[in-house]
Amino acid sequence: MPTPNIRTLLASTSPQQDITVQGWVRTRRDSKACTFISLNDGSCLRELQVVADHTLPCADLYPKILTGASVRVTGDLVASPGAKQSYEVLAKNVELLGEADGTYPLQKKGHTPEFLRSISHLRPRTNLLSSVFRVRSRMAFAIHQFFQEQDFFYVHTPIITASDCEGAGEMFRVTTLPQGSNAKPDQDFFGKPAYLTVSGQLQGETFACALSRIYTFGPTFRAENSNTARHAAEFWMIEPEMAFFDLDADMTLAEQNVKYLIQKLFETCSEELEFFNKFIDKDLITRLQHTLEKPFQRISYTDAVEVLLKSGKQFEYPVAWGENLQSEHERFLAEEHFKSPVTVFNYPKTLKPFYMRQNDDGKTVAAMDVLVPGIGEIIGGSQREERLDLLEAAMAHHGLDPEGYRWYADLRRYGSVPHAGYGMGFERFLMFATGVSNIRDVIPFARTPGHADF
Amino acid sequence: MPTPNIRTLLASTSPQQDITVQGWVRTRRDSKACTFISLNDGSCLRELQVVADHTLPCADLYPKILTGASVRVTGDLVASPGAKQSYEVLAKNVELLGEADGTYPLQKKGHTPEFLRSISHLRPRTNLLSSVFRVRSRMAFAIHQFFQEQDFFYVHTPIITASDCEGAGEMFRVTTLPQGSNAKPDQDFFGKPAYLTVSGQLQGETFACALSRIYTFGPTFRAENSNTARHAAEFWMIEPEMAFFDLDADMTLAEQNVKYLIQKLFETCSEELEFFNKFIDKDLITRLQHTLEKPFQRISYTDAVEVLLKSGKQFEYPVAWGENLQSEHERFLAEEHFKSPVTVFNYPKTLKPFYMRQNDDGKTVAAMDVLVPGIGEIIGGSQREERLDLLEAAMAHHGLDPEGYRWYADLRRYGSVPHAGYGMGFERFLMFATGVSNIRDVIPFARTPGHADF
Numbered sequence: 046m047p048t049p050n051i052r053t054l055l056a057s058t059s060p061q062q063d064i065t066v067q068g069w070v071r072t073r074r075d076s077k078a079c080t081f082i083s084l085n086d087g088s089c090l091r092e093l094q095v096v097a098d099h100t101l102p103c104a105d106l107y108p109k110i111l112t113g114a115s116v117r118v119t120g121d122l123v124a125s126p127g128a129k130q131s132y133e134v135l136a137k138n139v140e141l142l143g144e145a146d147g148t149y150p151l152q153k154k155g156h157t158p159e160f161l162r163s164i165s166h167l168r169p170r171t172n173l174l175s176s177v178f179r180v181r182s183r184m185a186f187a188i189h190q191f192f193q194e195q196d197f198f199y200v201h202t203p204i205i206t207a208s209d210c211e212g213a214g215e216m217f218r219v220t221t222l223p224q225g226s227n228a229k230p231d232q233d234f235f236g237k238p239a240y241l242t243v244s245g246q247l248q249g250e251t252f253a254c255a256l257s258r259i260y261t262f263g264p265t266f267r268a269e270n271s272n273t274a275r276h277a278a279e280f281w282m283i284e285p286e287m288a289f290f291d292l293d294a295d296m297t298l299a300e301q302n303v304k305y306l307i308q309k310l311f312e313t314c315s316e317e318l319e320f321f322n323k324f325i326d327k328d329l330i331t332r333l334q335h336t337l338e339k340p341f342q343r344i345s346y347t348d349a350v351e352v353l354l355k356s357g358k359q360f361e362y363p364v365a366w367g368e369n370l371q372s373e374h375e376r377f378l379a380e381e382h383f384k385s386p387v388t389v390f391n392y393p394k395t396l397k398p399f400y401m402r403q404n405d406d407g408k409t410v411a412a413m414d415v416l417v418p419g420i421g422e423i424i425g426g427s428q429r430e431e432r433l434d435l436l437e438a439a440m441a442h443h444g445l446d447p448e449g450y451r452w453y454a455d456l457r458r459y460g461s462v463p464h465a466g467y468g469m470g471f472e473r474f475l476m477f478a479t480g481v482s483n484i485r486d487v488i489p490f491a492r493t494p495g496h497a498d499f
Numbered sequence: 500m501p502t503p504n505i506r507t508l509l510a511s512t513s514p515q516q517d518i519t520v521q522g523w524v525r526t527r528r529d530s531k532a533c534t535f536i537s538l539n540d541g542s543c544l545r546e547l548q549v550v551a552d553h554t555l556p557c558a559d560l561y562p563k564i565l566t567g568a569s570v571r572v573t574g575d576l577v578a579s580p581g582a583k584q585s586y587e588v589l590a591k592n593v594e595l596l597g598e599a600d601g602t603y604p605l606q607k608k609g610h611t612p613e614f615l616r617s618i619s620h621l622r623p624r625t626n627l628l629s630s631v632f633r634v635r636s637r638m639a640f641a642i643h644q645f646f647q648e649q650d651f652f653y654v655h656t657p658i659i660t661a662s663d664c665e666g667a668g669e670m671f672r673v674t675t676l677p678q679g680s681n682a683k684p685d686q687d688f689f690g691k692p693a694y695l696t697v698s699g700q701l702q703g704e705t706f707a708c709a710l711s712r713i714y715t716f717g718p719t720f721r722a723e724n725s726n727t728a729r730h731a732a733e734f735w736m737i738e739p740e741m742a743f744f745d746l747d748a749d750m751t752l753a754e755q756n757v758k759y760l761i762q763k764l765f766e767t768c769s770e771e772l773e774f775f776n777k778f779i780d781k782d783l784i785t786r787l788q789h790t791l792e793k794p795f796q797r798i799s800y801t802d803a804v805e806v807l808l809k810s811g812k813q814f815e816y817p818v819a820w821g822e823n824l825q826s827e828h829e830r831f832l833a834e835e836h837f838k839s840p841v842t843v844f845n846y847p848k849t850l851k852p853f854y855m856r857q858n859d860d861g862k863t864v865a866a867m868d869v870l871v872p873g874i875g876e877i878i879g880g881s882q883r884e885e886r887l888d889l890l891e892a893a894m895a896h897h898g899l900d901p902e903g904y905r906w907y908a909d910l911r912r913y914g915s916v917p918h919a920g921y922g923m924g925f926e927r928f929l930m931f932a933t934g935v936s937n938i939r940d941v942i943p944f945a946r947t948p949g950h951a952d953f
Contacts, residue, residue: 200636204718241673256541257542287501
């Protein structure tokens with residue numbers, strides 16, 4: 046039966062008689078007269094102290110109340126004499142729901158991230174991971190709040206697709222044919238080769254050209270065989286798309302979006318932030334506050350290249366107009382040069398996909414990337430090419446089959462409007478928000494090359 | 500540049516000078532002195548009437564302002580003399596952003612659903628589909644609100660999985676090996692066969708056994724080769740999972756969940772509901788009000804079978820204890836017998852998956868289905884087996900490899916707690932909420948056998 050959670054009890058404004066509370070034992074400590082049980086139910090970082098007298102009839106159970114066990118406690122919620130907590134529970138009865146013996150893997154504190162990943166089904170019971178996943182949930186909700194408050198509509202773009210948005214990127218194939226079958230693709234479930242989406246943008250655009258402001262928030266996939274701390278094969282992405290937005294409005298919305306999330310982070314996750322700041326990254330709160338308060342700097346790609354060339358800094362990858370900015374370049378701009386988040390815009394068109402709007406200079410497109418200290422790129426977006434002739438020329442230049450993109454071109458054929466959008470990797474944002482440095486530790490069950498466990 | 504949307508303008512409480520509004524032309528009508536443009540931007544069902552005088556310098560453009568074209572209008576928002584709208588815009592300038600010629604497929608009203616599916620990239624520009632997708636967005640947000648307000652945490656369970664939750668159901672395989680390759684599964688991306696998830700429940704349970712109350716809301720997949728109005732290969736599912744909940748609390752939450760969504764539907768989608776009630780299903784609003792107001796009936800499976808047997812009704816499928824309730828049986832219970840939503844509980848264990856909690860009678864499990872009039876099953880759930888010995892026996896009985904489910908059994912090995920949950924098919928709910936009878940018309944881009952277009 047549901048009972049009040051520990052977050053609610055600790056937020057109580059007065060003592061309460063005869064409450065029931067349920068949770069998992071973090072530690073047990075025995076004194077002469079009493080047993081102290083530190084109880085957590087995941088509703089918040091803090092634990093509720095249960096004081097269980099040795100004269101209670103249930104006292105013979107206490108030795109079995111080990112770390113990891115689950116209990117149901119009835120008693121009175123009273124002001125705590127201890128400094129660590131405002132309230133504690135004086136138990137009238139303690140019931141052991143589920144034991145945990147000495148083989149329970151989370152006995153002691155201080156496990157390595159690698160070990161915790163190997164027990165991904167139990168690691169949300171630790172302070173670090175439970176905090177990360179509370180933040181993940183509250184930030185996901187804040188994303189919906191941000192967009193819904195501004196009349197954006199949430200669109201579920203398809204996961205299974207027969208087209209490749211970026212015209213690049215390794216994709217997973219989806220099939221019902223047995224491994225090794227020689228059947229032709231037209232015998233497969235969808236009658237043609239099908240893949241897992243790398244982006245919902247193109248389908249999102251069709252809805253922006255009908256409902257004006259939309260966003261997606263769903264899983265996306267990359268079959269890249271790269272084992273880095275920043276890459277996963279399955280991750281969640283937020284992709285807003287807005288009719289009647291130009292690049293400038295796009296950059297403004299992206300900045301508002303990041304700031305709104307950080308504001309909500311301070312409002313709803315203050316305990317977790319203090320925990321991360323203490324144990325994960327001592328500069329976290331300062332950096333987030335900074336990001337919230339300072340206007341994001343804006344600089345064109347061309348000017349950014351100038352800044353990098355004049356920096357006198359030795360980079361691993363060379364800097365030259367027409368080359369991609371590498372992570373080291375992005376971090377130099379945000380962390381050393383501007384010392385703040387920075388939006389770089391108007392990239393060379395040779396670096397960017399076919400759908401970005403060509404600028405009048407003929408060399409650049411109306412693209413933008415938001416770079417933040419400690420992470421680098423957190424958002425990438427652009428104004429889309431709304432002129433049919435230029436879009437068709439760009440598709441031809443990129444070697445795309447116009448027939449496959451006819452529906453996409455239709456948006457320019459019938460009532461075309463200027464529109465823009467961006468993508469934010471949710472895990473990338475969470476790493477920025479928590480200071481956690483490996484993407485595997487902000488995803489419930491990470492999928493990477495060789496790993497699809499649980 | 501972003502401008503106020505039509506929903507905001509129509510909700511204005513006073514006239515406004517010099518506004519700009521942008522959208523798509525639904526119709527244009529010319530009188531002697533003026534042209535009337537009916538403008539929609541998808542922010543709401545209603546259109547904004549633009550009155551453009553023939554003496555304006557832009558008047559030579561009017562003949563090009565055809566259905567489907569996009570325009571930017573500046574002018575004054577004034578009280579409308581017409582009965583159909585509160586406000587209209589007296590244009591000072593009309594700018595044609597994007598033309599739409601006679602080949603625009605949405606010229607006239609009254610297209611078949613089949614035709615509209617063939618132009619899924621344009622159909623959100625119709626009243627019906629834009630209404631459906633506004634409802635879809637607001638209901639998705641309401642789902643988050645319902646759970647977040649009660650301290651549930653949103654968990655992104657994995658889409659790619661190496662295990663099959665239900666131990667049944669056709670699954671899509673995910674691979675990076677080329678079609679026809681004879682490579683062994685250990686050479687594939689994840690080093691073993693991988694599939695698209697059919698349910699996040701098992702992974703969700705691991706988080707409920709740490710954070711107490713969680714929910715998932717994400718895409719799920721079935722590779723069933725069935726072409727019905729109720730089945731899609733890709734659909735979104737909501738799966739809450741609660742520690743310390745028994746079946747009774749589970750059924751109560753499910754009822755609250757449905758009622759909360761309908762309440763929000765009335766609050767946030769009243770225009771759309773009136774539209775559906777008028778054009779799609781004349782009983783819709785009555786049925787929804789009924790569902791909101793009446794307590795859901797509860798009946799055990801055993802009693803439900805008795806009711807069906809005694810009904811004197813001729814069913815296509817025979818009724819017998821131990822057989823599944825078919826859609827016709829479910830609808831009889833909800834529509835004819837109880838005339839209200841009904842929750843059927845305690846099903847024969849032979850009909851249900853291994854993870855459901857065995858009742859003391861040894862014959863049934865603590866399962867429940869919520870049936871609603873017009874649809875049938877909308878929610879299915881159960882209390883989960885928290886006793887390790889009984890879970891292991893059920894796994895053996897279902898022929899499951901205990902090694903593959905060792906992590907799942909660990910939840911019963913370490914601090915096991917009573918817990919329960921349910922799944923609600925989001926599209927099934929949307930069909931109930933809108934009266935739309937084909938699942939393909941409540942999904943932006945439906946995936947069904949032979950169809951993965953756009």
